[in-house]
Amino acid sequence: MTIKCKVKSIEPLASNTYQILLHPETPVAFKAGQYLMVEMGEKDKRPFSIASSPCRHEGELELHIGAAEHNAYALEVVEAMKQALQDGSDINIDAPHGDAWVKEESERPLLLIAGGTGFSYVRSILDHCISRNKSNEIYLYWGAKDDSQLYAKAELLAIAEEHSNVHFIPVVEDAQADWQGKVGNVLQAVESDFESLADYDIYIAGRFEMAGAAREQFTQNKEASSANMYADAYAFI
Template identity: 75%
Template sequence: MTIKCKVKSIEPLASNTYQILLHPETPVNFKAGQYLMVEMGESDKRPFSIASSPCRHEGEVELHIGAAEHNAYAIEVVDAMKRALETNGDINIDAPHGDAWIREDSQRPMLLIAGGTGFSYVRSILDHCISQSIIQPIYLYWGGRDEKQLYAKEELVAIASQHAHIQFIPVIEQADGNWSGKQGNVLQAVSDDFESLENFDIYIAGRFEMAGAARDQFTQNKQVTPEHMYSDAFAFI
């Protein structure tokens, strides 16, 4: 369904990463963990996870877009958003999409894994769980190149301190002397922390190769069945 939107704001979150708030002309009905398509042309639709949760988005849709210099696919979208904001123009989106939404009827503990701006996907799920008082254990692993890329780290630390059933584990590849958390590959950090993931529902967002590696590693080494792993990347790999 195509929906016309106004761009309400564009704010930097980290280097080359932007928070974009869209105000849809008509409400967007979606499930936590779904994505939308930004329509750049008649046959050019580009997917981005919805960072806001369906229960608390208050008529606005939030995106987190990483637009590094080598990523023209995302840069062009951010530029289009900036032009729409400056001119009070419109952006068309097609929503909702995706099958990797939260399974609310499940009572299994949840493992949320994000790489980079894949965090927007797990942010929607986490916020929905909090707002709906879902109380099974939730482990959120977020991997980034460096600490600056984990732009919501302080917010997540605060959330984990307020909710005993939520654990936040940040993982970075490049650390300085002040970093006291995990360092290296986010999937390796998960593997080191869990002998088995057999009883978990696992939600993953990030680069396709990360999602594919998670599926291979966890099904082969951590007793995971594919039916309990969710990622929109799985539809393409």
């Protein structure tokens, strides 16, 4: 369903990464982990995870868009958003979409894995679980090129400090001398930390290749069940 939105704000989160708040003219009912499509043309709809959670979004939809110069697909959307903010025009979205939302009835522990701005997907799920006072153990692994791209690190450390069932594990490829977290590939970090993933619900957001590799590695090496692995990518690969 096409819905008109006003762009409420655009704020930088990290280098070439933006937080965009949209105010839809009619409320959008969605589940934690779903995405929306930004309509750039009649046959040009571009998907972005909804970073806000359905229980605490106050009518607004939050996006985190990584738009480096080489990524025209996302950069063109950010430029359209900036133009709409400037002149007060509408942005059309199609929402909600996706089947990889959080399974609220499950009492299994959650493993949330994000690469880059895929964090927006797991952020919605994490916030929703916290707001619902779910007691499941939640492990959030966030992989990025370097520490500067982990734009919500302080927020996540505070959440983990406040909620004993939440565990945040940041992973960077390029570490500075004072880096205290894990270094390398985020999937390898998960593999090294868990003996078995048989009992986990696993939610993944990142490049399609990453989601595909996770399904292959975790089912073959860590006893994960593909039926309990969720990612938007799995609808296409």
